[in-house]
Amino acid sequence: MTPAPVRLSRRRLLQASAAVAALALPLHAAAAAAPPRPTHEQLKGYSPRVRAIVERALVIDMLAPLRLDMREDVYAQELDPRRIADFRLSGIDVFHNSWGLTGADARERVAEYLAGWHGLLARNSDLFVLVGRAADLDRAKREGKIAVISGVQNAEHFRKVEDVRFFHGLGLRCAQLTYNSQTTIGSGSTEREDGGLSDYGVAIVAEMEKVGMLVDVSHCGDRTTLDAIELARGPIAITHSNCRALNDHPRLKSDEAIRKLAAKGGVMGITGVRMFVGAKEPTTLDSMIDHIDHVARLVGIEHVGIGSDADLYGYDAMPADQLKALKASYKASYGFRERIDIEGFDRPTKIYELTQALLRRGYGESDIEAVLGGNFRRLLGQVWR
Secondary structure (H helix, E strand, O other): OOOOOEOOOHHHHHHHHHOHHHHOOOOOHHHHOOOOOOHHHHHOOOOHHHHHHHHHOOOEEOOOOOOOOOEOOHHHOOOOHHHHHHHHHOOOOEEEEEEOOOOOOHHHHHHHHHHHHHHHHHHOOOOEEEOOOHHHHHHHHHHOOEEEEEEEOOOOOOOOOHHHHHHHHOOEEEEEOOOOOOOOOOOEOOOOOOOOOOHHHHHHHHHHHHHOOEEEOOOEOHHHHHHHHHHOOOOOEEEEEOEOOOOOOOOOEOHHHHHHHHHOOOEEEEOOOHHHHOOOOOOOHHHHHHHHHHHHHHHOHHHEEEOOOOOOOOHHHOOHHHHHHHHHOOOHHHOOOOOOOOOOOOOOOHHHHHHHHHHHHOOOHHHHHHHHHHHHHHHHHHHOO
C-alpha cells in the first residue's frame, strides 16, 4: 500500500540533500531526542522461547519500507540513534524496501529512488547491506547486518522490455506488475474492469524471469493476477495481501489465485494493514493470524510468509498531514477506517508479538520459522539466479 513520495523539484531536492546534516528530521520528532532504550528492557516481556525463535529464524518482511515518509528526499535524512536502535531491536533480518512509483516519468523517478536509497544504505553500511543474491541474505544474518531488497510496487518504469535488465543492473530485485490502476502491462485491483495481462505484460514477465527478478502481483486485479501466475514459467509472489475468503476487499486474493500460486511454488505474504485484515472491529493480531491459518490450510504452511506493508512504527505514526494525504490518494473502495495499523503489530517488536501469537495458536517452532522467512528465502533462492 506504500504511497508515492511527494514530488520535489530538482532544485528543492538538491537543497534538501545539502541541508541534511542540519535537518536530520526523524519520523517521530519526540523520539529523536530520546536515547536508545536497552534491548533487554524492551524484550524482557517476551519469553525465552519467543526470543530464541526470532533469533534463530531468518526473518524476512517482504513488504517493509525502511521509513514511511512521503517526502521524496526521505532517503537524504540521517538515521537518528533511536531509529537505528529500533532496527537492531526489531528482529527483522531482511526488509523489502518497496514503494509505489507511477506516472509518465516513472522511469526517471525509479532510477532516482534506487540511487537515493542505495546511498542511504552505503552511508549506514555498519547497519545495512544491499542484497542481490539469495546467499547475501544468509551472509547478512551471519554478520549481524540487516539485508535490504530493493523493490518497486509497480512496473511503469519498464518503458520497454530491455528496461527490465537495465533496472536489474541498478539493483532492483522485485517489481509488482501493476499498482491499483490500469497500465500497459495489466490491471490493478481497484480498476472497474480487468482485462488481464497485455501482450507487453507477458513479455515483461518473461524478461523478469530471465534476468532473475521476482514478479509480484500483490496489487494486481484478479485476472491479471491469474494470468501472471499461469503464464510465468516458475514461481512468483504475492508479497503483501490477505485472503478474500475472510474479508471481501478488492485488494485481497481469491482462493483460486492462492491455490494456483502455490501450485507453481509461490509464496504469499500476509499483511497487518487493518482494512485488509478485517472489515469491522475488533480487528486484532489474532485476526491477522486467521489469514495465515487460511493459507496454511488451503495450500500448506510452506506457501505463507509475512509482508507487513509498514515500517517499524506503522502508518498511524505518520505526521497527520501525510496520513491525510495518503488516505486521500486511494479510491473509496480501500475502506480506510480511523486506524490503519493493528495494535501489537504497530511497533518495532511486532515480529516478537507475532511469534508469541503464533505459539498461542498452536504453531510449531519449525513452522513459525518458515512463516517468518524460511518460505520466502526458498522462493528467492529459486528466482534470483
